[in-house]
Amino acid sequence: MADHPLATLVTAGSGGLAASHLPLLYYRAEGGHGVLRGHMARANPQWREVLPGSEALAIFGGPQHYISPNWYPSKQEHGKVVPTWNYVVVHAHGALSIRDEPEWLLENVRALSDVHESTSEAPWQVADAPPEFITNLLKAIVGVELTITRLEGKWKVSQNRPIPDRHGVIRGLESIASPEAAAMAALVKDAISDV
Amino acid sequence: MADHPLATLVTAGSGGLAASHLPLLYYRAEGGHGVLRGHMARANPQWREVLPGSEALAIFGGPQHYISPNWYPSKQEHGKVVPTWNYVVVHAHGALSIRDEPEWLLENVRALSDVHESTSEAPWQVADAPPEFITNLLKAIVGVELTITRLEGKWKVSQNRPIPDRHGVIRGLESIASPEAAAMAALVKDAISDV
Numbered sequence: 001m002a003d004h005p006l007a008t009l010v011t012a013g014s015g016g017l018a019a020s021h022l023p024l025l026y027y028r029a030e031g032g033h034g035v036l037r038g039h040m041a042r043a044n045p046q047w048r049e050v051l052p053g054s055e056a057l058a059i060f061g062g063p064q065h066y067i068s069p070n071w072y073p074s075k076q077e078h079g080k081v082v083p084t085w086n087y088v089v090v091h092a093h094g095a096l097s098i099r100d101e102p103e104w105l106l107e108n109v110r111a112l113s114d115v116h117e118s119t120s121e122a123p124w125q126v127a128d129a130p131p132e133f134i135t136n137l138l139k140a141i142v143g144v145e146l147t148i149t150r151l152e153g154k155w156k157v158s159q160n161r162p163i164p165d166r167h168g169v170i171r172g173l174e175s176i177a178s179p180e181a182a183a184m185a186a187l188v189k190d191a192i193s194d195v
Numbered sequence: 196m197a198d199h200p201l202a203t204l205v206t207a208g209s210g211g212l213a214a215s216h217l218p219l220l221y222y223r224a225e226g227g228h229g230v231l232r233g234h235m236a237r238a239n240p241q242w243r244e245v246l247p248g249s250e251a252l253a254i255f256g257g258p259q260h261y262i263s264p265n266w267y268p269s270k271q272e273h274g275k276v277v278p279t280w281n282y283v284v285v286h287a288h289g290a291l292s293i294r295d296e297p298e299w300l301l302e303n304v305r306a307l308s309d310v311h312e313s314t315s316e317a318p319w320q321v322a323d324a325p326p327e328f329i330t331n332l333l334k335a336i337v338g339v340e341l342t343i344t345r346l347e348g349k350w351k352v353s354q355n356r357p358i359p360d361r362h363g364v365i366r367g368l369e370s371i372a373s374p375e376a377a378a379m380a381a382l383v384k385d386a387i388s389d390v
């Protein structure tokens with residue numbers, strides 16, 4: 001969640017299913033499974049359409065890639081292989097609260113900036129902007145707080161294949177000159193080291 | 196949708212909100228806005244928990260990246276800038292049907308393989324596997340068919356910023372040695388050329 005902070009926040013409200021894409025910060029120490037906090041535009045209809053405390057789902061996505069059965073040595077042996085797709089995701093289920101206290105919102109924009117500017121040589125801070133500009137901006141957003149009741153990681157990195165097939169997947173992915181393939185190859189490799 | 200085929204399929208069923216990650220194929224010519232087809236494991240509880248014809252949301256995600264206000268020349272002028280996150284997604288809303296006719300499923304696994312093996316020198320085909328293996332495999336999956344009623348693209352590539360800020364974003368992203376940043380830089384550049 002920290003490495004891939006842009007979450008997909010899904011709710012089922014009066015207008016049907018809705019999803020927004022927003023960076024969420026994870027507060028592990030709060031509640032049983034932690035709390036996610038972020039904000040969206042006040043003009044976004046999603047937050048008005050959900051009942052307070054209703055269920056929400058935040059999805060965080062990591063590397064993913066198509067896996068060809070051609071890469072499995074076991075294809076030559078018995079042919080009983082098919083394509084699949086590897087991916088890593090986290091699903092956080094919980095109750096959604098809408099927050100619009102200015103102090104809460106200010107703390108949220110500060111915390112998000114501090115995290116996402118942390119690798120900058122001269123990190124931008126909320127205090128760099130004129131205070132009245134920030135005050136007006138806070139009026140244009142609402143906070144979202146998801147108190148997690150169920151946290152599921154889905155880790156599909158060829159761990160169901162025999163070790164030779166997993167090495168074949170790594171070779172196959174590494175033969176593709178793409179960063180997505182390289183990221184997935186690294187995860188398949190890590191999972192072998194864990195055995 | 197073709198470039199980023201691994202969709203997040205979201206439904207609201209008896210067990211609450213559920214999401215699966217599966218490659219979906221878009222059939223543009225069918226229905227008003229087209230149809231999406233794919234399959235999931237029969238063991239996945241999601242398909243049993245939705246009523247036939249109930250609403251579903253398929254989300255396809257493209258490049259995304261944090262955007263620092265430090266990159267905007269307008270920061271030096273007036274300071275009235277804050278961080279944001281750029282992203283490109285497609286939301287396909289529609290009615291979900293569950294399909295489990297063997298012919299439908301075979302056609303779906305064939306079509307998916309043909310698309311995703313198309314760049315291979317020796318594309319794997321369903322016919323490469325023993326027929327009885329495929330027959331058994333089709334019993335272990337169910338098809339999902341989403342007839343699209345609303346198709347929304349969300350394209351957040353700094354197009355709301357003045358042109359100098361957009362060039363600043365491109366420079367900022369290009370200064371980060373990451374493929375995600377490069378992909379977003381290319382989209383911000385494209386959007387300028389479109390003006």
